[in-house]
Amino acid sequence: MTTVPRYRRASVEDPMFAKLLCAKIDVRRISETILSELQVTQIPAGFSSDSNLRRVECKKVKCSWYKPSRTTWLNFGNEEIAKRVFNKFNSNSYRILDQTAHCNQPTRSGGLRNPYAWTLMLTDLSIAVTENDIRSAIRAPHDSPRNIELGKPTYNVDGELASATVMSFLSRVGPIEWSQANTELEGKRAKAIARFYEEADAREAVASLHNVPLPFGKNMKLSAQLISTAKFKVATTIFSAVQTRIRTASQGWTRNHLSFKVYPCAFGFQYRVLKIEGPVAKDVAAAKETMDEILDGIIVMSHNEPCWSPSLSHNGIMLQKLKKIQRDYGVVIIRNRRKVELRLYGSPEKCVGVELAIADMVSIESSTDHIINLNPEDFQWVCNSGFPLRIVRKRELNSETETTTEKEDCVECWTQAENPNFTRCGHVYCIDCFEGLCTAAGSGEKDFSISCVGDKGQCQVVFSLEELQENVSSKAFEDILEASFASHVQRHPQTFRYCPKPGCDMIYRTSSTMKLNTCAKCFTMTCTSCHAGHEGKTCAEYKDEISGGYEALRKLKMELGIKDCPKCTTPLEKTEGCNHMMCRGCRAHLCWVCMEVFAESGPCYDHMTTKHGGIGLEHLNHI
Structure with a gap:
């Protein structure tokens, strides 16, 4: 009998609490039988498709590693043929499986009696290349080598297993929203991409996995790179009008190693999605500013x-x-x-x-209408007054007409409702008037709310979130949620803060411990604990540095001859003996003159003798 897994979803406000809860449950699963089959994964609240306008994120990690390859040797009877074939490989006249082959200079490989006197070495060939593929690539009969020797592959793990190994490394860091790997692309390196739910996990993956040795290849290391992405959702008509300007701007982005793509929106042909990606956050931010300027019109x-x-x-x-x-x-x-x-x-x-x-x-344009623009305070005065009200509508002239007209009139603009919206409290609005009322709602000391202005401003029924979503466009609904959240932020400064960059209105959640947050709009990095930017330093180190303590300590170290271990930053002091030092923190062997790091003492002594002319005890020879 197959057991169907059951799922339950719980929502919490603080993502740090959710992460801590998941970690504690994972620990208890090992020791408590009742929790052994329970799996808990933190999944941040997602956004609707309409909320992806001009979205910026730093959650994608791009990994790459060398594909398995082999070296091949071509033997020729004389130097002239070897050089001719070498030139044809280097000029791309000869290609193996339609790919460029790297060819080394011909070398003399034997004595006068050796029939294969000259050798060409082809490196980094695909392990799929056979001897027949090489002979087919060398098309001219008089260039054919006398002998071809295929070397062993650099490793024997297939691409699918190698990709699975890399993905397992990434998944250990944190939950992954989606991933893809491709080892069949042209080039020497296989690639894998993973998008994490949390930016902090993506950064941790890069910090912990870059240059990590891979188990399936000798001296094989993984390359991990954080990718910054700016995404825009724009109406197809607007994109068609400005695409020439966008294409011109994208030429500069390409020079900065940024990729730019345009593809249809998954939710309708009325929109296009534009995406800018790159490894340098500042370059992506600059490209985003250019795109914002174009799309703002x-x-x-x-x-x-x-x-x-x-x-x-x-x-x-x-x-x-x-x-x-x-x-x-x-x-x-x-x-x-x-x-x-x-x-x-x-x-x-x-x-x-x-x-x-x-x-x-x-x-x-000469209009017969005479319109008086009123601010909200004046409008309420108009609603609650007699004489001005009669001027606006003159409803006192016919009481029967007044009853009939009021049922059709917008309670906001007092004209016949255009594309009318009917509220649950029984009032009518133009669709634009209702959106205008909602998006113009201000924030104050009280909880954010939007109230009906029907019955000359006396209704005051608060619209529910469901009713607002039913009666406004998705963009207007986003504006309402943003205004509501801004009101909440203003009343809870201990929980939320604005990005410190002038002019940026993005918000981040504060924390009691150090956590670096990258602004999704301007890419400014800020510590969520002390609210300063100090990448690569702890809060204490940053505060000590700006207070002058760090500089004073640096000068004192120089005066006392104290140096920091290059590997673990443990302070070291040399009082006597040779220039070979061993760090008491990480046990690394060091050259005190240039602070180069060695795994063992022998290579360190060889280095000091070769590079510095001795181990630092030469003065004893004169005693």
Whole structure:
């Protein structure tokens, strides 16, 4: 009978608590039978697909190692043929299995009677290469070698098992969201990529696994590299309008060893996903700033102010004229009624002409509407007053009309609701008015909430999270969650902090112990305990350094002749004897003159004699 595993999910607020809980359960599984089959994995809360706009992360680790290879020797009867074949391999005229083969200079390999007097050595060949493959690559009959000798493979583990070994190293560090390995790609190195749930685990994997010896190859080491990623989700129409600018910018990113890819969004053809990746976080951050600037578009300005007309708030003649300008110039114009602004997407040259055309259109537009813009305080005064209210709607003229109209009118703008939203408390909003009400909600000392303004501001029913999600777009819902969280952060400074870089609004969770956090927006690294940037140092070391203690200690060490072990940083002092020292901390053997590290004393003495002319006791020869 097969037992079907059962799963349960528990949510906690603090990720550090979740990690500690998982560690403790793993320890108890060994000693307690009742927990022996229990497996606990920490999985951070995921984001919906709509929340991946302009996402930046440092959770991906790229590993590589040499594929198994072999050396092959080609023997020729004379030097002329050997040199000719050598030149053809180096010029890529001869390729083995359609891949470049590295060929060493021809060498004389025997005496005058040796029929195979000259030898070429081909290195790093695939273990799949056979003698027939080599003879097929040397196409000219007069270049054919007299003898071919295939060397042994550097190791005999197949690619699948090697990849599994590397993946097991990575999985020991922390939970992995996804991974992939490929040993069949062209090149000398096999590659594997893993994306961790936590950035801290990705950094730990790189720190602990880079240059670690691999068990399946002699002197084989693993290369591990942290990859920074910036991801953008953009409307297909906007991408089409600015892709020329993006392609131009991407040429500079390629020179900085950054990769740039564009692919369709998995959740609809209306969007494209753009991804920038690279090993240097600062280069990715700089590329992201460039991309942000392109995707933000250009705000249409007139007389140093955003160009706007009240008529653009409605789907009338002005909107039709705006769409005609968009078609005539081949650009994209985005209308934001909440922010009362227009944004342009296209080449800078076209955008200049569009700005002038829109400014002319707005300046000559004569509207019969007379609109008074009110701030929230004035609006509430209007709602609760008699005379101003009669001017706005003149509802006192016909009580029957008032009853009928109020059921159809938006309680926010007091006009007939456009694409109406009906709330659970029985009021009606335009879809844009409702989103504007939600996203404009401020934060204060009390818990964040969004209340209905129906019944002339007297309703005050607080909308639930489910109702908000039902009645607003995904982007507006993100803005609401962000504003709610900002309110929570302001009221809980002991738990959350803002990134210390000026102008950056990203947030990180504080901790009682040292943990380095990389800002997802600007890549600034900050300690979550002391809130300073001190990569490679503990909090105490950093505080000591900025207070002057570190410099004073360094000067004192120089005066006393104290040096730190290069391997474990244990302070060492030489009082007498030769220049061979052994660290009492890590037991490494050291040359006191240049501080080079050795595993044994013998090589250290050889080094001192060869490099420094003695072991440091030469002055005793004159006694």
